[in-house]
Amino acid sequence: xxxxxFTSIRSPRIKGARRLAKRAFRRREKRFLAEGPQAVREALxxxxxxxxxxxxxxxxxQRHTDLRDAAYAxxxxxxxxxxxxxxxxxxxxxxxxxxxxCDFVDVPLSEVxxxxxxxxxxxxxxxxxxxxxxxxxxxAGADVVVFTDASVDPYNGKCVRAxxxxxxxxxxxxxxxxxxxxxxxxxxxxxxxxxxGRGDRDLHAAADAGAxxxxxxxxxxNEAWGLPxxxxxxxxxxxxVPIFGAAESLNLATAAxxxxxxxxxxxxx
Amino acid sequence: xxxxxFTSIRSPRIKGARRLAKRAFRRREKRFLAEGPQAVREALxxxxxxxxxxxxxxxxxQRHTDLRDAAYAxxxxxxxxxxxxxxxxxxxxxxxxxxxxCDFVDVPLSEVxxxxxxxxxxxxxxxxxxxxxxxxxxxAGADVVVFTDASVDPYNGKCVRAxxxxxxxxxxxxxxxxxxxxxxxxxxxxxxxxxxGRGDRDLHAAADAGAxxxxxxxxxxNEAWGLPxxxxxxxxxxxxVPIFGAAESLNLATAAxxxxxxxxxxxxx
Numbered sequence: 001x002x003x004x005x006f007t008s009i010r011s012p013r014i015k016g017a018r019r020l021a022k023r024a025f026r027r028r029e030k031r032f033l034a035e036g037p038q039a040v041r042e043a044l045x046x047x048x049x050x051x052x053x054x055x056x057x058x059x060x061x062q063r064h065t066d067l068r069d070a071a072y073a074x075x076x077x078x079x080x081x082x083x084x085x086x087x088x089x090x091x092x093x094x095x096x097x098x099x100x101x102c103d104f105v106d107v108p109l110s111e112v113x114x115x116x117x118x119x120x121x122x123x124x125x126x127x128x129x130x131x132x133x134x135x136x137x138x139x140a141g142a143d144v145v146v147f148t149d150a151s152v153d154p155y156n157g158k159c160v161r162a163x164x165x166x167x168x169x170x171x172x173x174x175x176x177x178x179x180x181x182x183x184x185x186x187x188x189x190x191x192x193x194x195x196x197g198r199g200d201r202d203l204h205a206a207a208d209a210g211a212x213x214x215x216x217x218x219x220x221x222n223e224a225w226g227l228p229x230x231x232x233x234x235x236x237x238x239x240x241v242p243i244f245g246a247a248e249s250l251n252l253a254t255a256a257x258x259x260x261x262x263x264x265x266x267x268x269x
Numbered sequence: 270x271x272x273x274x275f276t277s278i279r280s281p282r283i284k285g286a287r288r289l290a291k292r293a294f295r296r297r298e299k300r301f302l303a304e305g306p307q308a309v310r311e312a313l314x315x316x317x318x319x320x321x322x323x324x325x326x327x328x329x330x331q332r333h334t335d336l337r338d339a340a341y342a343x344x345x346x347x348x349x350x351x352x353x354x355x356x357x358x359x360x361x362x363x364x365x366x367x368x369x370x371c372d373f374v375d376v377p378l379s380e381v382x383x384x385x386x387x388x389x390x391x392x393x394x395x396x397x398x399x400x401x402x403x404x405x406x407x408x409a410g411a412d413v414v415v416f417t418d419a420s421v422d423p424y425n426g427k428c429v430r431a432x433x434x435x436x437x438x439x440x441x442x443x444x445x446x447x448x449x450x451x452x453x454x455x456x457x458x459x460x461x462x463x464x465x466g467r468g469d470r471d472l473h474a475a476a477d478a479g480a481x482x483x484x485x486x487x488x489x490x491n492e493a494w495g496l497p498x499x500x501x502x503x504x505x506x507x508x509x510v511p512i513f514g515a516a517e518s519l520n521l522a523t524a525a526x527x528x529x530x531x532x533x534x535x536x537x538x
Contacts, residue, residue: 250404
Protein backbone atom coordinates (compact mmCIF):
# COMPACT_ATOMS: atom_id res chain seq x y z
CA UNK A 1 0.00 0.00 0.00
CA UNK A 2 1.38 3.37 -1.03
CA UNK A 3 2.30 5.71 1.79
CA UNK A 4 2.64 8.81 -0.37
CA UNK A 5 -0.64 10.55 -1.14
CA PHE A 6 -1.13 12.63 -4.27
CA THR A 7 -2.86 15.82 -3.21
CA SER A 8 -2.27 18.07 -6.21
CA ILE A 9 -4.20 17.89 -9.43
CA ARG A 10 -1.18 19.51 -11.07
CA SER A 11 1.03 16.50 -10.55
CA PRO A 12 2.19 15.30 -14.00
CA ARG A 13 1.04 11.77 -13.20
CA ILE A 14 -2.44 12.92 -12.25
CA LYS A 15 -2.66 15.19 -15.27
CA GLY A 16 -1.63 12.27 -17.46
CA ALA A 17 -4.39 10.07 -16.08
CA ARG A 18 -6.91 12.89 -16.21
CA ARG A 19 -6.35 13.35 -19.93
CA LEU A 20 -7.69 9.85 -20.57
CA ALA A 21 -11.19 11.27 -20.13
CA LYS A 22 -10.71 12.57 -23.69
CA ARG A 23 -10.96 10.26 -26.65
CA ALA A 24 -8.04 11.80 -28.55
CA PHE A 25 -5.68 11.06 -25.65
CA ARG A 26 -7.10 7.59 -25.18
CA ARG A 27 -6.43 6.78 -28.82
CA ARG A 28 -2.92 8.14 -28.66
CA GLU A 29 -1.96 6.25 -25.52
CA LYS A 30 -4.19 3.22 -26.08
CA ARG A 31 -5.26 3.44 -22.45
CA PHE A 32 -8.50 4.28 -20.66
CA LEU A 33 -9.97 4.76 -17.21
CA ALA A 34 -12.10 2.11 -15.49
CA GLU A 35 -13.94 3.74 -12.61
CA GLY A 36 -15.47 2.29 -9.48
CA PRO A 37 -14.73 -0.84 -7.46
CA GLN A 38 -16.60 -3.24 -9.73
CA ALA A 39 -14.83 -2.11 -12.91
CA VAL A 40 -11.43 -2.14 -11.19
CA ARG A 41 -12.10 -5.60 -9.79
CA GLU A 42 -13.03 -6.95 -13.24
CA ALA A 43 -10.03 -5.24 -14.84
CA LEU A 44 -7.68 -6.83 -12.31
CA UNK A 45 -9.32 -10.22 -12.94
CA UNK A 46 -9.12 -9.95 -16.74
CA UNK A 47 -7.19 -12.75 -18.48
CA UNK A 48 -4.40 -10.49 -19.62
CA UNK A 49 -2.69 -7.96 -17.40
CA UNK A 50 -4.51 -4.88 -18.59
CA UNK A 51 -4.15 -2.64 -15.54
CA UNK A 52 -1.24 -0.19 -15.40
CA UNK A 53 -2.01 1.48 -12.13
CA UNK A 54 -4.81 2.03 -9.66
CA UNK A 55 -5.76 5.32 -7.99
CA UNK A 56 -7.71 5.16 -4.75
CA UNK A 57 -8.63 7.33 -1.79
CA UNK A 58 -7.60 6.17 1.70
CA UNK A 59 -11.20 5.43 2.48
CA UNK A 60 -11.66 3.28 -0.66
CA UNK A 61 -8.39 1.44 0.02
CA GLN A 62 -9.62 0.47 3.44
CA ARG A 63 -13.05 -0.48 2.23
CA HIS A 64 -11.93 -2.57 -0.75
CA THR A 65 -9.05 -4.60 0.63
CA ASP A 66 -9.69 -7.23 -2.06
CA LEU A 67 -8.69 -4.70 -4.73
CA ARG A 68 -5.48 -3.83 -2.86
CA ASP A 69 -4.68 -7.55 -2.62
CA ALA A 70 -5.48 -8.21 -6.28
CA ALA A 71 -3.32 -5.28 -7.39
CA TYR A 72 -0.48 -6.46 -5.16
CA ALA A 73 -0.75 -10.01 -6.54
CA UNK A 74 -0.40 -8.64 -10.08
CA UNK A 75 2.34 -6.15 -9.17
CA UNK A 76 0.09 -3.27 -10.17
CA UNK A 77 1.00 -0.04 -8.36
CA UNK A 78 -1.73 1.53 -6.22
CA UNK A 79 -1.50 5.30 -5.78
CA UNK A 80 -3.23 6.91 -2.86
CA UNK A 81 -4.94 10.18 -3.77
CA UNK A 82 -6.80 12.89 -1.87
CA UNK A 83 -10.54 13.35 -2.30
CA UNK A 84 -9.86 16.45 -4.40
CA UNK A 85 -7.61 14.54 -6.77
CA UNK A 86 -10.15 11.69 -7.04
CA UNK A 87 -12.88 14.24 -7.83
CA UNK A 88 -10.65 15.54 -10.62
CA UNK A 89 -9.85 12.10 -12.04
CA UNK A 90 -13.32 10.63 -11.78
CA UNK A 91 -15.95 11.29 -14.44
CA UNK A 92 -18.89 10.72 -12.09
CA UNK A 93 -20.56 13.27 -9.84
CA UNK A 94 -20.19 11.08 -6.78
CA UNK A 95 -16.91 9.18 -7.29
CA UNK A 96 -16.60 5.78 -5.66
CA UNK A 97 -13.00 6.42 -4.71
CA UNK A 98 -11.12 4.03 -6.96
CA UNK A 99 -10.19 3.84 -10.63
CA UNK A 100 -7.69 2.05 -12.81
CA UNK A 101 -5.64 3.10 -15.81
CA CYS A 102 -6.04 0.20 -18.25
CA ASP A 103 -4.60 -0.78 -21.61
CA PHE A 104 -7.09 -1.04 -24.43
CA VAL A 105 -8.59 -4.55 -24.47
CA ASP A 106 -10.02 -4.73 -27.99
CA VAL A 107 -8.84 -7.42 -30.37
CA PRO A 108 -8.74 -7.63 -34.17
CA LEU A 109 -11.76 -9.30 -35.72
CA SER A 110 -9.48 -11.98 -37.18
CA GLU A 111 -8.44 -13.06 -33.67
CA VAL A 112 -11.96 -13.69 -32.39
CA UNK A 113 -12.51 -17.42 -31.82
CA UNK A 114 -15.50 -19.50 -32.89
CA UNK A 115 -18.70 -17.51 -32.91
CA UNK A 116 -22.18 -18.71 -32.00
CA UNK A 117 -23.80 -15.40 -31.06
CA UNK A 118 -22.37 -12.06 -32.18
CA UNK A 119 -23.40 -8.44 -31.72
CA UNK A 120 -22.58 -5.60 -34.10
CA UNK A 121 -23.27 -1.96 -33.20
CA UNK A 122 -23.76 0.50 -36.04
CA UNK A 123 -24.13 4.23 -35.33
CA UNK A 124 -24.96 3.57 -31.68
CA UNK A 125 -24.09 6.96 -30.25
CA UNK A 126 -25.06 6.96 -26.59
CA UNK A 127 -22.27 5.47 -24.45
CA UNK A 128 -24.73 4.39 -21.75
CA UNK A 129 -26.75 2.42 -24.30
CA UNK A 130 -23.64 0.87 -25.82
CA UNK A 131 -22.38 -0.19 -22.40
CA UNK A 132 -25.76 -1.67 -21.48
CA UNK A 133 -25.85 -3.66 -24.73
CA UNK A 134 -22.31 -4.90 -24.00
CA UNK A 135 -23.42 -6.04 -20.54
CA UNK A 136 -26.51 -7.73 -21.96
CA UNK A 137 -24.51 -9.42 -24.74
CA UNK A 138 -22.14 -10.79 -22.10
CA UNK A 139 -25.06 -12.06 -19.99
CA ALA A 140 -26.67 -13.71 -23.02
CA GLY A 141 -23.42 -15.52 -23.76
CA ALA A 142 -22.36 -13.60 -26.88
CA ASP A 143 -18.90 -14.40 -28.21
CA VAL A 144 -18.03 -10.95 -29.53
CA VAL A 145 -19.29 -7.37 -29.68
CA VAL A 146 -18.17 -5.31 -32.68
CA PHE A 147 -18.26 -1.52 -32.46
CA THR A 148 -18.26 -0.51 -36.13
CA ASP A 149 -16.56 2.71 -37.08
CA ALA A 150 -19.64 4.88 -36.73
CA SER A 151 -20.41 3.85 -33.15
CA VAL A 152 -19.42 5.37 -29.83
CA ASP A 153 -16.01 4.66 -28.27
CA PRO A 154 -16.34 1.65 -25.94
CA TYR A 155 -13.66 3.22 -23.73
CA ASN A 156 -15.82 6.25 -23.03
CA GLY A 157 -16.24 6.45 -19.24
CA LYS A 158 -20.02 6.16 -19.38
CA CYS A 159 -19.82 3.10 -21.61
CA VAL A 160 -17.28 1.43 -19.32
CA ARG A 161 -19.49 2.07 -16.31
CA ALA A 162 -22.71 0.90 -18.02
CA UNK A 163 -20.95 -2.29 -19.13
CA UNK A 164 -20.52 -3.17 -15.43
CA UNK A 165 -17.28 -5.03 -16.12
CA UNK A 166 -18.41 -6.80 -19.28
CA UNK A 167 -15.88 -4.82 -21.34
CA UNK A 168 -13.33 -7.13 -19.69
CA UNK A 169 -15.35 -10.33 -20.16
CA UNK A 170 -15.75 -10.94 -23.86
CA UNK A 171 -13.86 -10.00 -27.03
CA UNK A 172 -14.59 -6.46 -28.16
CA UNK A 173 -13.66 -5.30 -31.66
CA UNK A 174 -13.48 -1.63 -32.65
CA UNK A 175 -13.05 0.53 -35.75
CA UNK A 176 -14.24 -2.07 -38.25
CA UNK A 177 -16.39 -0.92 -41.17
CA UNK A 178 -19.88 -2.40 -40.95
CA UNK A 179 -19.56 -4.26 -44.28
CA UNK A 180 -16.31 -5.92 -43.18
CA UNK A 181 -17.88 -6.99 -39.88
CA UNK A 182 -20.88 -8.53 -41.62
CA UNK A 183 -18.70 -10.25 -44.23
CA UNK A 184 -16.48 -11.73 -41.55
CA UNK A 185 -19.35 -13.01 -39.44
CA UNK A 186 -21.15 -14.49 -42.41
CA UNK A 187 -17.95 -16.23 -43.50
CA UNK A 188 -17.79 -17.61 -39.95
CA UNK A 189 -21.19 -19.23 -40.53
CA UNK A 190 -23.54 -16.68 -39.03
CA UNK A 191 -26.93 -15.66 -40.27
CA UNK A 192 -26.88 -11.89 -39.94
CA UNK A 193 -30.08 -10.13 -38.84
CA UNK A 194 -30.74 -6.42 -38.62
CA UNK A 195 -32.80 -5.50 -35.57
CA UNK A 196 -35.22 -3.00 -37.02
CA GLY A 197 -38.59 -1.89 -35.67
CA ARG A 198 -39.81 -1.60 -39.27
CA GLY A 199 -38.53 -5.07 -40.20
CA ASP A 200 -41.17 -7.23 -41.81
CA ARG A 201 -40.04 -10.40 -40.05
CA ASP A 202 -41.29 -10.88 -36.49
CA LEU A 203 -38.73 -12.02 -33.91
CA HIS A 204 -40.96 -14.66 -32.37
CA ALA A 205 -42.00 -15.99 -35.78
CA ALA A 206 -38.33 -16.15 -36.80
CA ALA A 207 -37.56 -18.09 -33.61
CA ASP A 208 -40.49 -20.45 -34.16
CA ALA A 209 -39.29 -21.07 -37.71
CA GLY A 210 -35.86 -22.12 -36.45
CA ALA A 211 -34.04 -19.12 -37.94
CA UNK A 212 -32.24 -18.45 -34.66
CA UNK A 213 -31.15 -22.00 -33.88
CA UNK A 214 -27.62 -21.91 -35.22
CA UNK A 215 -25.00 -19.16 -35.41
CA UNK A 216 -26.55 -15.69 -35.38
CA UNK A 217 -25.15 -12.16 -35.60
CA UNK A 218 -27.38 -9.23 -34.62
CA UNK A 219 -26.84 -5.73 -35.97
CA UNK A 220 -28.23 -2.92 -33.81
CA UNK A 221 -28.49 0.65 -35.06
CA ASN A 222 -28.83 4.21 -33.94
CA GLU A 223 -31.10 5.07 -30.99
CA ALA A 224 -33.17 7.57 -32.95
CA TRP A 225 -33.20 6.48 -36.57
CA GLY A 226 -32.19 2.81 -36.52
CA LEU A 227 -30.21 1.33 -39.39
CA PRO A 228 -29.70 2.82 -42.86
CA UNK A 229 -31.28 0.82 -45.70
CA UNK A 230 -27.80 0.13 -47.15
CA UNK A 231 -26.83 -1.64 -43.94
CA UNK A 232 -30.05 -3.66 -43.78
CA UNK A 233 -29.39 -4.69 -47.39
CA UNK A 234 -26.08 -6.24 -46.32
CA UNK A 235 -27.83 -8.54 -43.84
CA UNK A 236 -30.00 -11.62 -44.25
CA UNK A 237 -33.02 -9.54 -43.33
CA UNK A 238 -34.59 -7.12 -40.88
CA UNK A 239 -36.30 -8.57 -37.82
CA UNK A 240 -38.54 -6.61 -35.48
CA VAL A 241 -39.44 -7.24 -31.87
CA PRO A 242 -43.25 -7.57 -31.92
CA ILE A 243 -45.19 -4.74 -30.27
CA PHE A 244 -48.30 -6.14 -28.58
CA GLY A 245 -49.45 -2.92 -26.95
CA ALA A 246 -49.64 0.73 -27.96
CA ALA A 247 -45.94 1.61 -27.60
CA GLU A 248 -44.37 2.88 -30.78
CA SER A 249 -41.10 1.05 -30.19
CA LEU A 250 -38.69 -0.28 -27.61
CA ASN A 251 -35.49 1.50 -26.69
CA LEU A 252 -32.23 0.15 -28.06
CA ALA A 253 -31.02 -1.69 -24.97
CA THR A 254 -34.32 -3.41 -24.22
CA ALA A 255 -34.83 -4.43 -27.87
CA ALA A 256 -31.30 -5.86 -27.89
CA UNK A 257 -32.01 -7.77 -24.67
CA UNK A 258 -35.12 -9.37 -26.18
CA UNK A 259 -33.34 -10.29 -29.45
CA UNK A 260 -30.27 -11.72 -27.73
CA UNK A 261 -32.13 -13.74 -25.11
CA UNK A 262 -34.63 -15.09 -27.60
CA UNK A 263 -31.67 -16.26 -29.70
CA UNK A 264 -29.81 -17.72 -26.71
CA UNK A 265 -32.90 -19.66 -25.72
CA UNK A 266 -33.34 -21.10 -29.22
CA UNK A 267 -29.68 -22.00 -29.53
CA UNK A 268 -29.67 -23.81 -26.21
CA UNK A 269 -33.04 -25.55 -26.55
CA UNK B 270 -53.24 29.66 -32.03
CA UNK B 271 -52.47 32.01 -29.16
CA UNK B 272 -51.25 35.45 -30.14
CA UNK B 273 -50.11 36.50 -26.67
CA UNK B 274 -46.67 35.21 -25.73
CA PHE B 275 -45.63 34.63 -22.14
CA THR B 276 -42.17 36.10 -21.72
CA SER B 277 -41.87 36.35 -17.93
CA ILE B 278 -41.06 33.46 -15.68
CA ARG B 279 -42.75 35.44 -12.92
CA SER B 280 -46.19 35.16 -14.48
CA PRO B 281 -48.46 33.36 -11.96
CA ARG B 282 -49.54 30.89 -14.64
CA ILE B 283 -45.96 30.01 -15.50
CA LYS B 284 -45.00 29.74 -11.84
CA GLY B 285 -47.97 27.45 -11.27
CA ALA B 286 -46.89 25.12 -14.07
CA ARG B 287 -43.24 25.30 -13.02
CA ARG B 288 -44.11 24.05 -9.53
CA LEU B 289 -45.28 20.74 -11.00
CA ALA B 290 -41.62 19.76 -11.31
CA LYS B 291 -41.89 19.05 -7.58
CA ARG B 292 -43.64 15.96 -6.30
CA ALA B 293 -45.36 17.71 -3.38
CA PHE B 294 -47.09 20.13 -5.75
CA ARG B 295 -47.98 17.36 -8.18
CA ARG B 296 -49.66 15.43 -5.40
CA ARG B 297 -51.55 18.46 -4.18
CA GLU B 298 -52.85 19.43 -7.61
CA LYS B 299 -53.03 15.93 -9.10
CA ARG B 300 -51.37 17.26 -12.23
CA PHE B 301 -48.02 16.75 -13.90
CA LEU B 302 -45.93 17.91 -16.84
CA ALA B 303 -45.53 15.86 -20.02
CA GLU B 304 -42.58 17.22 -21.96
CA GLY B 305 -41.65 16.97 -25.63
CA PRO B 306 -43.73 16.52 -28.78
CA GLN B 307 -44.12 12.75 -28.42
CA ALA B 308 -45.44 12.92 -24.85
CA VAL B 309 -47.78 15.80 -25.68
CA ARG B 310 -49.06 13.95 -28.74
CA GLU B 311 -49.80 10.83 -26.69
CA ALA B 312 -51.42 12.87 -23.93
CA LEU B 313 -53.71 14.58 -26.43
CA UNK B 314 -54.58 11.16 -27.92
CA UNK B 315 -55.30 9.54 -24.54
CA UNK B 316 -58.81 8.06 -24.15
CA UNK B 317 -59.85 10.57 -21.54
CA UNK B 318 -59.23 14.30 -21.81
CA UNK B 319 -56.22 14.52 -19.55
CA UNK B 320 -54.58 17.65 -20.93
CA UNK B 321 -55.33 20.99 -19.26
CA UNK B 322 -53.11 23.22 -21.32
CA UNK B 323 -50.14 23.14 -23.64
CA UNK B 324 -47.12 25.44 -23.55
CA UNK B 325 -45.06 25.81 -26.71
CA UNK B 326 -42.49 28.09 -28.26
CA UNK B 327 -43.32 29.75 -31.61
CA UNK B 328 -40.81 27.53 -33.30
CA UNK B 329 -42.33 24.34 -31.82
CA UNK B 330 -45.84 25.49 -32.73
CA GLN B 331 -44.81 25.89 -36.35
CA ARG B 332 -42.95 22.62 -36.44
CA HIS B 333 -45.64 20.50 -34.77
CA THR B 334 -48.82 21.65 -36.46
CA ASP B 335 -50.42 18.30 -35.62
CA LEU B 336 -50.20 19.13 -31.92
CA ARG B 337 -51.81 22.50 -32.47
CA ASP B 338 -54.61 20.82 -34.41
CA ALA B 339 -55.09 18.08 -31.81
CA ALA B 340 -55.23 20.63 -28.99
CA TYR B 341 -57.73 22.73 -30.94
CA ALA B 342 -59.89 19.67 -31.63
CA UNK B 343 -60.03 18.94 -27.89
CA UNK B 344 -60.50 22.57 -26.89
CA UNK B 345 -57.21 22.52 -25.00
CA UNK B 346 -55.65 25.98 -24.72
CA UNK B 347 -52.17 26.40 -26.21
CA UNK B 348 -50.01 29.09 -24.63
CA UNK B 349 -47.15 30.52 -26.59
CA UNK B 350 -44.04 31.07 -24.47
CA UNK B 351 -40.60 32.58 -25.05
CA UNK B 352 -37.48 30.41 -25.13
CA UNK B 353 -36.58 31.68 -21.66
CA UNK B 354 -39.92 30.66 -20.23
CA UNK B 355 -39.70 27.24 -21.91
CA UNK B 356 -36.21 26.76 -20.45
CA UNK B 357 -37.68 27.50 -17.02
CA UNK B 358 -40.64 25.14 -17.44
CA UNK B 359 -38.76 22.27 -19.05
CA UNK B 360 -36.85 19.77 -16.97
CA UNK B 361 -34.45 18.85 -19.77
CA UNK B 362 -31.19 20.54 -20.67
CA UNK B 363 -32.21 20.98 -24.31
CA UNK B 364 -35.99 21.50 -24.22
CA UNK B 365 -37.95 20.40 -27.26
CA UNK B 366 -40.19 23.43 -27.08
CA UNK B 367 -43.51 21.94 -26.04
CA UNK B 368 -45.05 20.53 -22.88
CA UNK B 369 -48.49 19.81 -21.50
CA UNK B 370 -50.03 20.18 -18.05
CA CYS B 371 -51.93 16.91 -17.55
CA ASP B 372 -54.26 15.46 -14.96
CA PHE B 373 -53.03 12.38 -13.17
CA VAL B 374 -53.97 9.30 -15.19
CA ASP B 375 -53.62 6.54 -12.58
CA VAL B 376 -56.60 4.38 -11.72
CA PRO B 377 -57.51 2.38 -8.61
CA LEU B 378 -56.44 -1.25 -8.71
CA SER B 379 -60.09 -2.28 -8.43
CA GLU B 380 -60.89 -0.55 -11.72
CA VAL B 381 -58.31 -2.40 -13.78
CA UNK B 382 -59.99 -4.76 -16.24
CA UNK B 383 -59.12 -8.37 -16.96
CA UNK B 384 -55.42 -9.06 -16.53
CA UNK B 385 -53.29 -11.43 -18.56
CA UNK B 386 -49.86 -9.87 -17.98
CA UNK B 387 -49.17 -7.51 -15.08
CA UNK B 388 -46.12 -5.64 -13.82
CA UNK B 389 -45.50 -4.60 -10.22
CA UNK B 390 -42.61 -2.29 -9.26
CA UNK B 391 -41.30 -2.50 -5.72
CA UNK B 392 -38.65 -0.05 -4.48
CA UNK B 393 -37.70 0.89 -8.04
CA UNK B 394 -36.08 4.24 -7.37
CA UNK B 395 -34.64 5.51 -10.63
CA UNK B 396 -37.30 7.33 -12.67
CA UNK B 397 -35.54 6.55 -15.96
CA UNK B 398 -35.61 2.84 -15.17
CA UNK B 399 -39.26 2.97 -14.10
CA UNK B 400 -40.23 4.80 -17.30
CA UNK B 401 -38.31 2.33 -19.44
CA UNK B 402 -40.04 -0.61 -17.74
CA UNK B 403 -43.40 1.11 -18.31
CA UNK B 404 -42.58 1.49 -22.02
CA UNK B 405 -41.44 -2.13 -22.26
CA UNK B 406 -44.53 -3.38 -20.40
CA UNK B 407 -46.70 -1.49 -22.87
CA UNK B 408 -44.79 -2.94 -25.82
CA ALA B 409 -45.09 -6.47 -24.42
CA GLY B 410 -48.85 -6.02 -24.11
CA ALA B 411 -49.11 -5.78 -20.31
CA ASP B 412 -52.55 -4.87 -18.95
CA VAL B 413 -51.39 -2.87 -15.93
CA VAL B 414 -48.29 -1.48 -14.23
CA VAL B 415 -48.50 -1.05 -10.45
CA PHE B 416 -46.12 1.37 -8.72
CA THR B 417 -46.20 0.12 -5.13
CA ASP B 418 -45.79 2.64 -2.36
CA ALA B 419 -42.01 2.34 -2.13
CA SER B 420 -41.36 3.05 -5.81
CA VAL B 421 -40.59 6.26 -7.65
CA ASP B 422 -43.37 8.64 -8.71
CA PRO B 423 -44.49 7.76 -12.26
CA TYR B 424 -45.22 11.47 -12.81
CA ASN B 425 -41.59 12.40 -12.27
CA GLY B 426 -40.43 14.17 -15.45
CA LYS B 427 -37.68 11.67 -16.17
CA CYS B 428 -40.10 8.76 -15.81
CA VAL B 429 -42.64 10.41 -18.11
CA ARG B 430 -39.95 11.00 -20.75
CA ALA B 431 -38.49 7.50 -20.48
CA UNK B 432 -41.98 5.99 -20.85
CA UNK B 433 -42.15 7.59 -24.32
CA UNK B 434 -45.91 8.02 -24.08
CA UNK B 435 -46.68 4.65 -22.51
CA UNK B 436 -47.85 6.35 -19.32
CA UNK B 437 -50.92 7.28 -21.39
CA UNK B 438 -51.36 3.85 -23.00
CA UNK B 439 -52.12 1.37 -20.27
CA UNK B 440 -53.60 1.48 -16.78
CA UNK B 441 -51.12 2.66 -14.16
CA UNK B 442 -51.81 2.16 -10.46
CA UNK B 443 -49.96 4.05 -7.73
CA UNK B 444 -49.58 4.07 -3.94
CA UNK B 445 -50.66 0.49 -3.38
CA UNK B 446 -48.85 -1.58 -0.73
CA UNK B 447 -46.98 -4.47 -2.33
CA UNK B 448 -48.96 -7.11 -0.41
CA UNK B 449 -52.28 -5.65 -1.57
CA UNK B 450 -51.08 -5.57 -5.18
CA UNK B 451 -49.99 -9.20 -5.05
CA UNK B 452 -53.21 -10.30 -3.33
CA UNK B 453 -55.33 -8.53 -5.91
CA UNK B 454 -53.47 -9.97 -8.89
CA UNK B 455 -53.52 -13.48 -7.46
CA UNK B 456 -57.24 -13.19 -6.84
CA UNK B 457 -57.54 -12.16 -10.49
CA UNK B 458 -55.97 -15.49 -11.45
CA UNK B 459 -52.33 -14.54 -11.87
CA UNK B 460 -49.29 -16.57 -10.95
CA UNK B 461 -47.01 -14.04 -9.31
CA UNK B 462 -43.27 -14.31 -9.93
CA UNK B 463 -40.49 -12.29 -8.36
CA UNK B 464 -37.76 -11.40 -10.84
CA UNK B 465 -34.65 -12.05 -8.80
CA GLY B 466 -31.11 -12.69 -10.02
CA ARG B 467 -30.66 -15.07 -7.09
CA GLY B 468 -33.90 -16.92 -7.81
CA ASP B 469 -33.46 -20.68 -8.04
CA ARG B 470 -35.88 -21.05 -10.91
CA ASP B 471 -34.55 -20.29 -14.38
CA LEU B 472 -36.73 -18.15 -16.66
CA HIS B 473 -36.29 -20.35 -19.71
CA ALA B 474 -36.92 -23.52 -17.71
CA ALA B 475 -40.06 -21.95 -16.25
CA ALA B 476 -41.21 -21.06 -19.76
CA ASP B 477 -40.46 -24.57 -21.05
CA ALA B 478 -42.44 -26.02 -18.14
CA GLY B 479 -45.51 -23.98 -19.09
CA ALA B 480 -45.40 -21.79 -15.98
CA UNK B 481 -45.77 -18.64 -18.07
CA UNK B 482 -48.60 -19.80 -20.32
CA UNK B 483 -51.55 -18.31 -18.48
CA UNK B 484 -51.98 -15.13 -16.44
CA UNK B 485 -48.69 -13.90 -15.00
CA UNK B 486 -47.71 -10.97 -12.76
CA UNK B 487 -44.04 -10.00 -12.53
CA UNK B 488 -42.63 -8.18 -9.52
CA UNK B 489 -39.45 -6.17 -10.17
CA UNK B 490 -37.34 -4.76 -7.35
CA ASN B 491 -34.72 -2.20 -6.54
CA GLU B 492 -31.89 -1.53 -9.01
CA ALA B 493 -29.15 -2.21 -6.48
CA TRP B 494 -30.47 -4.73 -4.01
CA GLY B 495 -33.44 -6.38 -5.72
CA LEU B 496 -36.41 -7.57 -3.69
CA PRO B 497 -36.57 -8.09 0.08
CA UNK B 498 -37.07 -11.70 1.18
CA UNK B 499 -40.46 -10.79 2.69
CA UNK B 500 -41.67 -9.68 -0.73
CA UNK B 501 -40.35 -12.77 -2.50
CA UNK B 502 -42.15 -14.85 0.15
CA UNK B 503 -45.46 -13.28 -0.91
CA UNK B 504 -45.02 -14.50 -4.50
CA UNK B 505 -45.23 -17.92 -6.12
CA UNK B 506 -41.46 -17.96 -6.41
CA UNK B 507 -38.34 -16.17 -7.54
CA UNK B 508 -37.30 -16.54 -11.16
CA UNK B 509 -33.94 -15.48 -12.56
CA VAL B 510 -32.93 -14.59 -16.08
CA PRO B 511 -30.17 -17.09 -16.93
CA ILE B 512 -26.66 -15.66 -17.24
CA PHE B 513 -24.77 -17.55 -19.96
CA GLY B 514 -21.62 -15.42 -19.90
CA ALA B 515 -19.49 -13.75 -17.24
CA ALA B 516 -21.76 -10.82 -16.40
CA GLU B 517 -22.82 -10.70 -12.78
CA SER B 518 -26.35 -9.58 -13.60
CA LEU B 519 -28.56 -7.65 -16.00
CA ASN B 520 -29.79 -4.18 -15.27
CA LEU B 521 -33.41 -3.75 -14.20
CA ALA B 522 -34.87 -2.60 -17.51
CA THR B 523 -33.18 -5.27 -19.63
CA ALA B 524 -34.09 -8.05 -17.17
CA ALA B 525 -37.69 -6.83 -17.22
CA UNK B 526 -37.68 -6.81 -21.03
CA UNK B 527 -36.51 -10.43 -21.13
CA UNK B 528 -39.06 -11.60 -18.53
CA UNK B 529 -41.99 -9.77 -20.13
CA UNK B 530 -41.24 -10.80 -23.71
CA UNK B 531 -40.58 -14.40 -22.76
CA UNK B 532 -43.97 -14.42 -21.04
CA UNK B 533 -45.74 -12.70 -23.94
CA UNK B 534 -44.31 -15.25 -26.34
CA UNK B 535 -45.50 -18.18 -24.19
CA UNK B 536 -48.94 -16.71 -23.70
CA UNK B 537 -49.41 -16.14 -27.43
CA UNK B 538 -47.86 -19.40 -28.64
